Amino acid sequence: MAYSSNIILSGDTLGERHLHLNRLVRETKDTGNAALIIKIHPENTVIDKIFKIDLAVKNKDVEYILNTLKDRDMLYVTRALKCDWLLDAEYSGIINPKNLEENLYGEMIKPAVNKIKHFIQIKLKVPERCEEFYKYYKSDFNESIKYMRHCSPEFIAEQVADIIEKLTPNHLEILCKLNPIVGKLYFDLLKANRDALARYLENEQKYFDSLKSILKSDGNSYLDLVECYFNVDNFQRLSVSSSKFIMQNYKERFMQKCEMYTLQILNINAVAQCLSSEECQELVLKLARSQYLEHWFSYQGVEPLIKRMKPDERSAFKKRVFVEKNVGDKITEWPYPKPMPLELRNDDDHVFKDVEQEIYFDFECEDFCGKPMLRKRKFAGYSVAMKCGSGYAIRKTPLDILFDRYRFIGFTQAFNELTNRLQAESTIQGRQNIMLVLVSKSGGVIQRVETLLKLLVERHINEPSNLRAAIVRSLVKRVSCWRLPDNVWSLILNFGHGLGLDGVIGELLCVEGLHASLLHYITNGICPPKILMDSYKNNFSTFKDYKLNTSEISSIENHLLPLLLPDYPKEFVDLVTTYKMKVKTVPEADRILTEAARNNLELINKLYDSRIARRQLISLTFPIKQNEASYINALRHDVTLLDNGESFAKLVTKKTVNHDRFLSSLMIYFGETNGLAMKHLCALEKVANEKLKPSLARPLTKLSSDQMLLKKLQNLNVTNKETRRFAAALKSNAHNTSPSVNIDTVDWRFIGAKAVANQVLVCGRNAKENYIKSCLKLNTTAKLALKAALCSPLEVEAFKNIALIKPEVALMVALKCYFQKRDKMNVDVWDILKDLLLHLDTKKLSPKLQSKLCLPEKVPENIEANYFSTIYQSFKKTNKEKLFIILPNIEKHITDIDDDVVREIISDFIEKCTYKENDKDFTKPVISRYLRIIAKYLLLSRTADIQCYKIENVLHPLFDRMESVWTERESDILEYIKEFLQTLKYTKAFMDPQYVSVFPMFENLICRLQKVLPRVKHFETYVKIHLTMLYFKSIRHALSENNNLFRETNKTNAMKVVGIILGENIGSEIKELATEYFVSIIDVYKDGLCFFLNEYFPCNEGRKVFEMSLIKGILKKDYLEAHLLALFVLQSQCQPRYEHYSEVYEYLKQSNFQEVQFFINNEVY
Secondary structure: OOOOOOOOOOOOOHHHHHHHHHHHHHHHHHHOOHHHHHHHOOOOOHHHHHHHHHHHHHHOOHHHHHHHHOOOOHHHHHHHOOOHHHHOHHHOOOOOHHHHHHHHHHHOOHHHHHHHHHHHHHHOOOHHHHHHHHHHOOOOHHHHHHHHHHOOHHHHHHHHHHHHHHOOHHHHHHHHHHOOHHHHHHHHHHOOOHHHHHHHHHOHHHHHHHHHHHOOOOHHHHHHHHHHHOOOOOOOOOOHHHHHHHHHHOHHHHHHOHHHHHHHHOOHHHHHHOOOHHHHHHHHHHHHHEHHHOOOOOHHHHHHHHHOOOHHHHHHHHHHHHHOOOOOOOEOOOOOOOOOOOOOOOOOOOOOOOOOOOOOOOOOOEOOOOOEOOOOOOOHHHHHHHHHHHOOOOOOOHHHHHHHHOOOOOHHHHHHHHHHHHHHOOOHHHHHHHHHHHHHHHOOOHHHHHHHHHHHHHHOOOOOHHHHHHHHHHHHHHHOHHHOOHHHHHHHHHHOOOOOOOOOOOOOOOHHHHHHHHHHHHHOOOOOOHHHHHHHHHOOOOOHHHOOOHHHHHHHHHHHHHHHOOOOHHHHHHHHHHHOOOHHHOOOHHHHHHHHOOOOHHHHHHHHHOOOOOOOOHHHHOOOOOOHHHHHHHHHHOHHHHHHHHHHHHHHHHOOOOOHHHHHHHHHHOOOOOOHHHHHHHHHHHHHHHOOOHHHHHHHHHOOOHHHHHHHHHHOOOOOHHHHHHHHHHHHOHHHOOOOOOHHHOOHHHHOHHHHHHHHOOOOHHHHHHHHHHHHOOHHHHHHHHHHHOOOOOHHHHHHHHHHHOHHHHHHHHHHHHHOOOOOOOHHHHHHHHHHHHOOOHHHOOHHHHHHHHOOOOOOHHHHHHHHHHHHHHHHHHOHHHHHHHHHHHHHOOOOOOHHHHHHHHHHHHHHOOOOOOOOOOOHHHHHHHHHHHHHHHHOOOOHHHHHHHHHHHHHHHHHHHHHOOOOOHHHHHHHHHHHHHHOOOHHHHOOOOOOOOHHHHHHHHHHHHHHOOOOOOHHHHHHHHHHHHHHHHHHHHHHHOOOHHHOOOOHHHHHHHHHHHHHHHHHHHHHHHHHOOOOHHHHHHHHHHHHHHHHOOOOHHHHHHHHHHHHHHHOOOOHHHHHHHHHHHHHHOOOOOOOHHHHHHHHHOOOOHHHHHHHHOOOO
8 A cells, every 4th residue: 555645444334344454564563564554645535544543553653543532522531541561561661640640631631531541440450550549549439449450469458448438329339349358348347437337337237248249259247248248127138149059059057047047138030949858848837836926937937848848738727827736836036147238427416516407497477489488298108008017908808808718728628618618709809819819729739639620620610701711810829730640631621611711702702811721732742733923913912911931931932922913023023032032943934024014113113122133134223223323223234224424314304313423434434535435425515505503513523524614614604593593503512523523723613612611621731731721811711711620720710700700600710619529618719709799789690599608508518607608798788588597597607707797787687677577678587587696696796895795785685675565565575485495505605714704694584584574483494594594504514523524425424414413403493493482493493494494405315314413403402302303303304214213213212301201102193
């Protein structure tokens, strides 16, 4: 071949042209001038470039391959990566992570980088080099884990501890395949890693299923994990195949713990198949003796085991186990440890977590988009279940009752009893039920079936057709009656006379009986009568529901298939497809099917979908199946079907298609002058000249060069809408040309933002900065600049630019990229965003964006408090009706929000809130949210002066306003005060020693409350206030003794300490109150204390510990009043199952106070 000429492939089909190209490469390599040809051969066409790449791969031309990897066209990059030799040790100086990242990846486009990384991950199999890649990318788990596939087992085991928190079920499965010890290691590490355990428990079933890869490599290790951690309550049983493998290979382990494996872990059908009759019998007896399995053990649960027993022994055995229950001595306890699934200790299970206000209200209101909010319906399923359980339970039919009655009775006894009953039964339905039970009791045993059929033929042969049809159907389904010997089969034919079993259609057709009749002929190697075949063809079935065995399927293939051709080709195809038979077993089948399909569209589709005779029918299927696979098949087998591009042009005008592989093959292998690719392009242009459709843009660009596209765009007259749309579609596909349009050489305003984006967003690392700077110069590419600049040094500049040009876009980017995908936000970017929010008219934003700004799904930690205070100030200026949505987050972050902002919020509320019913700005829920903020604000004072300021300027003005409307709104104000007082129990502030004592504030509060709430009338309210003060005092006392008390992860000890101190304080206070008032004040105080515990603290397990410690603390005070209060609280709040309950109860029983003895012994409380 001439080194300076273009390559032109010959051949009529794609395969022939492939062979021609491969021959050229091989011959050129053999000349010994491959290196020279690679250097001087022109690259005028796509096939020229492909030829040189293939030759370079063959000749191991490293330099040319590396240059090709830097190409913008992924076609060439993919072709170049056929060089597996590049991973050989001699090229390790090139293929190593440091060199690739520093020298090669920067010049490659992103898809090419991903491609070569995937190539290395799959093809590189030297453990040491894989470990080098893993270590280099270790900081990026999602990247490094992909290189672990071919690392050494020892290295994999060493790394598990470092990555356990990030492993998905898929990762765990792969690692267990590589090193079975990973499974045990994973569970050992889970116990000590809270985050990893939380992730495991979120998807426990999938994680455990991923361990199945260990079963065949190290079954004992797998079974160890199953016996330790299998969650019998939540997991599905193991699959049939896994259960069979365990039974076949680890039967000894199964027998050691057979009860657990049978009823909780393995598939019971698989277990039954792998045990003998005697073993099944012994196993059922073991299960029946295991009293600890009573709620698992039932007849239905062990039925597969019983069916494995000898038919003659079943009845007596069932009677012994389920009726007489004669199974031997019961075993009450597990004889071995049962699986204990891992559990996550709840570190939030304590009383020091403040109850926060819900973001959404539990009532219907207008949401942020102006639509009614729907309250979430909880426990709907539960209520339905209750209904179903009580009023709508399914009642058993007479047939069910009859089945249950004879379930544990043998055939002989049942036959004798039911035969007599059958004679006396007057109703058709009753007789049918009896016969159905007898069919079931026969168990498929030939002698029993024969006995039953003789009875039916002798006495019931003239029963109504529908009854006899039901019995025949039952015989087909339960007994597989086509397998019966001829003498018994003849009885079925006699009983089923007139039901179509012989092919003659009578008054009623029993389709199942007809199918059984045909199967009886076929499986016995007898050709069925023509009348029967005709009837079968009219009532066709693939017998899929009949559970045929292998020999019966073989009989169908050998005897039935030939009978279906040529008259019933569709049925033939259905049978072949159902059982995956070989068409070639039937002589001339391909020819017959091809001829039958000529004018049968349904059959053509059926044959195509079944992958039968596709090559012979390509001319028929191509016009119907216009998918990409059909077009590629046409290239491979018969290019005349393509009609020089006319058929494809018609297809594209009808709908938008994606036939990129077909078009690429055309462009590469048929791209010669006036070749098939050019003809397709001409056909498309012809259609485009008639009507410009955007759907034509993609195929046109795939078959065009960059210069052809630019010329086409220049010639378009974009004065009308249709042309503009078509031009926009062409520009959007500019990256699909060969070669792709180089945006460095064209005006970006001309080529359009989408064309620029398609290249900028995938450009190499080295070119990225220049592209971003160019994008920043144009308003049309400002959004693109920000998208490309994320996580780069130009990020701040790009965000600032978009914030000036398109503020709404900047907000959406902030919410989607900075908020949702990052835990921390760049401070400079936040400053820009904050300035934007403060100077924004939020009413001009879309309702959806307003909603997302008020309640974002996630906010970076370092700006969370600042964000909500900023967004409050922003909406306050122009959109006040949205403020109440933000208030719960203001309350949540009140300790971190600037004091001036909180003060402004509170002052605005006190000044403007009227507490009147018709005040639209301050409804009840809104007032409630403001009062919660005020309550917490009053407690957060770092100095006494600040506290005095808050009392004078917040507490007093607040109650001044409340007092002014007291007479008009007394009930509402009482409600607000109740929630206000409850919020004053702010544990977070109580535990922080930087805040001063809250006693002065509470004292002032009590003084103000006494003006409107007399102590005598509202004594319980004052009890709760005093209890809150004592709670504060107890926490500060505990802190003075141990600064680190509340820093421990497990707060149990802290709850006990604070509970005891609080109890002592309460014991002292009740003594003082009883002295000041009267002893029976205990009863009122007890109600207030119980309300305080129930409403002011979260309801969890931790509260039980706290309450028991509190009672112990009260009992430390040796006063009658304290002991009586302790008794009342014990009985009201605690239950006997609580830890230390018995100890406290016994202590009270031994009390020295006669009154306590009276109450406790007479149960007067």
